[in-house]
Amino acid sequence: MTAFDAGELIGELTVTLDVDVLVGAYADRDGPPGDPASVLGTLGAHGIKAGAVASLRAALFDMRTGNDEVLATGTTRDDVVPVGTVDLRDPLGAVREIERLVPKGVRAIRLFPDEQGVEAGFPSVRHVARKAAGLGLTVLTGGDVRRFWQPFAGLGANVVFLDTHFYHLGDFLVAAADEPGFHTSTRLLNSPDALETVPADRLLYGSRTPHYEPVVPLLRLATSGLKPEEIAAVAGGNARRLLG
Template sequence: MAIRDKAGMAFDAWELIGGLEVALDVDVLVGAYPDRDGPPGTPATVRAMLAAHRIRAGAVASLRAALFDVRSGNDATLALAAPDDLTASGGGAPVGFVPVGVVDLRDPVGAGREMDRLAAAGVRAVRLFPDEQGVEAGFPSVRHVARRAARLDMTVLTGGDVRRFWQPFAGLEARVVFLDTHFYHLGDFLVAAADEPGFHTSTRLLNSPDALETVAAEIGAERLLYGSRTPHYEPLVPLLRLATSGLKPDEVAAVAGGNARRLLG
């Protein structure tokens, strides 16, 4: 894929990416948003998109669960855990899905019950959709879910503005990946994460020239997880940023899946 720089010159992104592969993408969705244009997000098309970008597995959550019906959406996600016959580009192992549960923050009592059910089924992570569900960081439901996740030893993947959504997870020894950390808000994430060793961030929106390097220098590359939001975002952008970063090879490997494997099992 050719990309043009600020001067209008085309360059080959894949030449810059080189041999980088992602072992586990922490931010993958199946399904579609009914109120916006976008891809259908079928499992087959999502696997194909991951494969085309050398992403070998994705931590996948259901938009159906987030927007319509939690239980049936989560059950469909659990059924996707076994890879199908679509292999990664160039052959090799099938593109796999690691199931991530979803809860409805508008129903905190039901959310707790669903987390218990998911944990009993072996699910290691739960994803929160506060923006889509119209929930703010200060709502009691968010703190309730945060506490339940900590008790169940589940990792939380959460959307929302990190400047607000760090607060419900503070002081719980919780493992949290903030999926929407923007490089404009990186300083706020860093000062919050300095006191919370379980706080991590996706790389999806950390596309400034020094964002990844700053996180590695301040709190360690083990707090960074590659995320793409396939198929509703362009996975090439965070892939290119990671490949051209100043991180050491072992740090790149950790960001490209090692850290996610540690958190999600």
């Protein structure tokens, strides 16, 4: 029996920007080291040149200090695109934090509704969505796409749904048909035809390093039926377009 060699199948695929990278740790669970050096080392070991990096500290404990840590890392490393994180449990504070981050060059914010116990119908989500759309920011959001598309509808917002599961891909496609700014991460689109079903300009490679295995989405992208130029767009071109 021949051993399965994922590296051989992935080949020379290079991701120029991973849209789903986290630093920090979950206080209530075991996990890998979340320090920037180890996280970025993991990316590099898998041929991923840069990451859109958000802070778990900002999501779970303190927006300002967590975001400042990511911003500081971004000033010293070319492989980091800082992403601002806001706390939907504090919608007024979240908007103040967005206003603080924009002059610092932040072009995207990240939402953690599941970790913060926030549902799509909460007023805080729509409040933050309107602010982000009004400032031209891209929103990277977790949550079930079947619900979390709604707060962003009709705003002309650029949104990347990070948790789109291939079981829910039809719902994403229906919602995205009326929303040209709706995009999805590839992380959970691992069925045989999922990537090929989505317009390539709506797909962004995401791994959720270090809390998910980067090889799985890499392998699916490398063995997809997409054209080389489409793979390059998914592997970073689309993310650069959205995040600047």
